[in-house]
Amino acid sequence: MEKTWNNKAWFMVLPVLVLVAFSAVIPLMTVVNYSVQDTFGNNEFFWAGTDWFTDVLHSDRFWDALTRNLIFSAIILAIEIPLGILIALNMPKKGLGVPVCLVLMSLPLLIPWNVVGTIWQVFGRVDIGLLGYTLAALGINYNYVNNVFDAWVTLIVMDIWHWTSLVVLLCYAGLVSIPDAYYQAAKIDGASRWSVFRYIQLPKMKRVLLIAFLLRFMDSFMIYTEPFVVTGGGPGNATTFLSIDLVKTAIGQFDLGPAAALSIIYFLIILLLSWIFYTVMTTSDAQK
Amino acid sequence: MARINLDHIRHAYGPSPKSPSDYSLKEVHHEWNDGGAYALLGPSGCGKTTLLNIISGLLQPSEGKILFDGRDVTYLSTQDRNIAQVFQFPVIYDTMTVYDNLAFPLRNRHVPEGEVDRRVNEILEMIGLADRAKKKAQGLTADQKQKISLGRGLVRSDVSAILFDEPLTVIDPHMKWVLRSQLKRLHKQFGFTMVYVTHDQTEALTFADKVVVMYDGEIVQIGTPAELFEKPKHTFVGYFIGSPGMNVLPAKIDGSSVDLDGQKVALSFAPKIAAGAKTELGIRPEFVRLGREGMPVTISKVEDIGRQKIVRASFASRPIAIVVHEDGEIPTDPRVTFDPSAINIYANSWRVTDSLPIGGAA
Ligand SMILES: Nc1ncnc2c1ncn2[C@@H]1O[C@H](COP(=O)(O)OP(=O)(O)OP(=O)(O)O)[C@@H](O)[C@H]1O
Ligand SMILES: [Mg+2]
Numbered sequence: 001m002e003k004t005w006n007n008k009a010w011f012m013v014l015p016v017l018v019l020v021a022f023s024a025v026i027p028l029m030t031v032v033n034y035s036v037q038d039t040f041g042n043n044e045f046f047w048a049g050t051d052w053f054t055d056v057l058h059s060d061r062f063w064d065a066l067t068r069n070l071i072f073s074a075i076i077l078a079i080e081i082p083l084g085i086l087i088a089l090n091m092p093k094k095g096l097g098v099p100v101c102l103v104l105m106s107l108p109l110l111i112p113w114n115v116v117g118t119i120w121q122v123f124g125r126v127d128i129g130l131l132g133y134t135l136a137a138l139g140i141n142y143n144y145v146n147n148v149f150d151a152w153v154t155l156i157v158m159d160i161w162h163w164t165s166l167v168v169l170l171c172y173a174g175l176v177s178i179p180d181a182y183y184q185a186a187k188i189d190g191a192s193r194w195s196v197f198r199y200i201q202l203p204k205m206k207r208v209l210l211i212a213f214l215l216r217f218m219d220s221f222m223i224y225t226e227p228f229v230v231t232g233g234g235p236g237n238a239t240t241f242l243s244i245d246l247v248k249t250a251i252g253q254f255d256l257g258p259a260a261a262l263s264i265i266y267f268l269i270i271l272l273l274s275w276i277f278y279t280v281m282t283t284s285d286a287q288k
Numbered sequence: 289m290a291r292i293n294l295d296h297i298r299h300a301y302g303p304s305p306k307s308p309s310d311y312s313l314k315e316v317h318h319e320w321n322d323g324g325a326y327a328l329l330g331p332s333g334c335g336k337t338t339l340l341n342i343i344s345g346l347l348q349p350s351e352g353k354i355l356f357d358g359r360d361v362t363y364l365s366t367q368d369r370n371i372a373q374v375f376q377f378p379v380i381y382d383t384m385t386v387y388d389n390l391a392f393p394l395r396n397r398h399v400p401e402g403e404v405d406r407r408v409n410e411i412l413e414m415i416g417l418a419d420r421a422k423k424k425a426q427g428l429t430a431d432q433k434q435k436i437s438l439g440r441g442l443v444r445s446d447v448s449a450i451l452f453d454e455p456l457t458v459i460d461p462h463m464k465w466v467l468r469s470q471l472k473r474l475h476k477q478f479g480f481t482m483v484y485v486t487h488d489q490t491e492a493l494t495f496a497d498k499v500v501v502m503y504d505g506e507i508v509q510i511g512t513p514a515e516l517f518e519k520p521k522h523t524f525v526g527y528f529i530g531s532p533g534m535n536v537l538p539a540k541i542d543g544s545s546v547d548l549d550g551q552k553v554a555l556s557f558a559p560k561i562a563a564g565a566k567t568e569l570g571i572r573p574e575f576v577r578l579g580r581e582g583m584p585v586t587i588s589k590v591e592d593i594g595r596q597k598i599v600r601a602s603f604a605s606r607p608i609a610i611v612v613h614e615d616g617e618i619p620t621d622p623r624v625t626f627d628p629s630a631i632n633i634y635a636n637s638w639r640v641t642d643s644l645p646i647g648g649a650a
Contacts, residue, residue: 179377184373184379185373188344188346188366188371190393190396190397191392192396195392195396199381203381
């Protein structure tokens with residue numbers, strides 16, 4: 001078919017462009033603006049060039065927080081993805097169990113972040129929280145306020161509780177799209193449970209798993225509310241992630257320049273890592 | 289290789305079936321001979337796939353038993369029954385190569401790799417995909433996928449039976465013919481019991497020694513192609529086999545004479561018919577003679593199909609098909625006679641023999 005060229009079509013996307021400009025580009029440019037200038041108040045700005053970036057990249061504070069972020073994301077991905085697959089595989093495919101499971105699975109996803117944080121903050125308290133109290137009663141020395149390990153465990157368990165459902169639901173969507181004939185053929189071919197997973201279920205889940213992986217990576221890498229509510233970044237700086245550090249710099253110390261530079265670096269890291277994951281995962285798919 | 293007995297098998301997909309219409313498979317009681325080649329023929333939804341799945345163990349029948357060589361296997365799993373099945377909708381393992389797809393059923397059963405290689409190469413040769421052996425199965429065309437699916441069914445040499453569920457639907461006619469003859473050759477060579485489901489009567493008649501015709505959840509006739517043609521047990525078999533199908537005309541039977549809406553036809557026997565049964569006369573278009581003698585018909589259309597002409601006419605206010613030789617003439621005052629030896633009489637749709645009053649059989 002002959003393509004028709006009509007430049008008026010651009011007007012159709014204009015509203016979206018305006019919206020994106022106001023919601024993303026303009027704020028981003030403001031941040032860029034801050035990141036290359038210095039101010040001492042009174043609305044006076046001085047050109048700072050790349051100084052703030054150099055500062056940020058040379059500070060231990062930044063590298064420590066980044067390391068914490070990477071470790072945190074790695075741990076929760078290593079747990080949530082396999083766990084999500086496992087739960088999805090064991091969910092019922094038909095009958096009354098389906099809606100029941102789906103609703104149960106969606107519940108954690110419907111709770112706002114800060115509420116999740118508050119729930120766990122109270123839940124884990126040694127004096128009044130069910131979890132903290134029980135653990136203490138069992139003689140386990142658990143205290144997320146003082147103990148670094150306990151603080152991390154609390155954050156990780158909380159994230160798993162909150163977000164594994166997302167992986168489950170995505171995988172489940174992939175699984176139910178597999179026609180019955182595949183399982184029948186596998187039975188005839190004498191395939192083991194593992195082979196069915198490896199050659200039928202996993203290939204069908206590949207696409208949704210990629211999405212789940214990217215979503216969980218980006219989201220966990222930007223984690224803010226939960227540690228802010230539960231541990232406040234402590235004990236010490238043990239759970240001070242980049243996002244928390246950023247807010248401390250920007251609002252706590254009102255260092256807008258370094259904070260802006262940090263924001264941009266943070267943004268670029270997420271963009272870069274997501275792009276790398278996406279490319280690696282999709283090209284390995286294409287080669288096969 | 290096994291003799292398979294289906295002992296009063298019934299199957300309903302829904303729970304707690306009550307009326308016969310709740311059953312997708314009404315009652316199948318039949319023996320499949322060891323090493324027989326059967327074609328299973330029937331319209332869509334008549335229960336062909338259901339029957340195959342019950343034989344292979346993918347489905348548990350609601351009632352009845354299945355025996356392999358006299359051994360009850362009703363509760364054995366598909367694996368333990370050792371059956372190969374080719375599905376109606378081709379299943380391939382996308383992430384594997386063509387070779388690995390074919391090797392999969394063998395490797396799962398721990399067949400030595402040398403034997404695997406020999407079998408897989410043989411099958412690759414047979415389905416004509418040898419040049420693609422090392423390619424991923426993902427990018428293949430629909431007919432190549434169907435060939436792989438077929439190949440996986442044939443790759444094991446020790447199976448009790450092979451069940452084919454319309455295995456060649458998207459394959460072009462020439463290749464279809466080639467593969468069908470290959471199947472026959474394999475059948476001769478290994479003596480598998482084979483059941484071949486198809487919609488296509490030519491396919492059924494060329495493949496099988498015995499054709500099993502199913503209709504509405506029941507087996508209505510099992511016979512050689514000639515038996516199905518000459519003595520259809522049920523009017524459905526008459527319609528379904530042959531092109532065009534058998535003419536079935538409502539008839540009043542009186543001793544050995546038949547009244548077709550005023551036209552009398554004499555029979556060579558006196559069918560015994562239960563009182564109140566619906567009676568019909570069946571005659572194949574090939575055995576209706578068009579000429580200047582006999583009963584009047586009104587011709588509405590003549591279809592020339594090469595070596596024959598099919599005459600569509602109206603007889604005793606009923607449509608009737610007549611096959612005429614390509615240079616047979618069509619008279620201006622057309623009349624027909626029926627070949628007496630080719631007349632079948634049906635009571636409640638089931639064929640009546642001269643000695644047996646079958647009447648209300650079902
Ligand atoms: N999984 C199922 N659940 C409920 N009913 C089913 C199921 N599979 C088949 N049926 C019903 O059972 C009947 C027989 O179906 P079956 O698939 O055996 O027919 P078929 O002869 O193989 O038809 P086709 O030629 O279209 O493949 C049909 O009425 C169908 O609707
Ligand atoms: Mg079918």
